[in-house]
Amino acid sequence: xxxxxxxxxxxxxxxxxxxxxxxxxxxxxKNEVLLRSENYTSLSGLKSGVDTLKNNIQAxxxxxxxxxxxxxxxxxxxxxxRILCVSNGYESRDLCEKAFEIIYETNKNSIVTQLS
Numbered sequence: 001x002x003x004x005x006x007x008x009x010x011x012x013x014x015x016x017x018x019x020x021x022x023x024x025x026x027x028x029x030k031n032e033v034l035l036r037s038e039n040y041t042s043l044s045g046l047k048s049g050v051d052t053l054k055n056n057i058q059a060x061x062x063x064x065x066x067x068x069x070x071x072x073x074x075x076x077x078x079x080x081x082r083i084l085c086v087s088n089g090y091e092s093r094d095l096c097e098k099a100f101e102i103i104y105e106t107n108k109n110s111i112v113t114q115l116s
Contacts, residue, residue, distance in 0.1 A: 010106035014114040022046040057107045072096035
């Protein structure tokens with residue numbers, strides 16, 4: 001069985017893309033981007049969105065699907081069954097499930113921080 005490394009040092013980093021757009025990346029302890037939020041037009045909206053995303057990752061509110069390229073993706077849903085985030089594509093269902101588990105572990109104790 002694939003062993004998932006402890007990703008206790010995960011963090012959500014808020015990025016201001018331009019004067020009007022914000023997004024956040026979930027980074028592991030090596031500062032690799034594991035997941036990216038949707039774009040938001042306000043910082044407060046993004047912070048609320050990241051909290052919602054974090055909670056739904058921990059609740060494992062996700063489903064696997066095939067994208068238009070025939071690759072597996074996971075979609076994270078809200079409790080109201082709205083799509084919050086879609087992953088990158090993976091060649092197999094197993095790799096996609098393992099990627100979600102790594103994100104789940106990384107997100108578990110993650111903090112939210114903002115680039116200056």
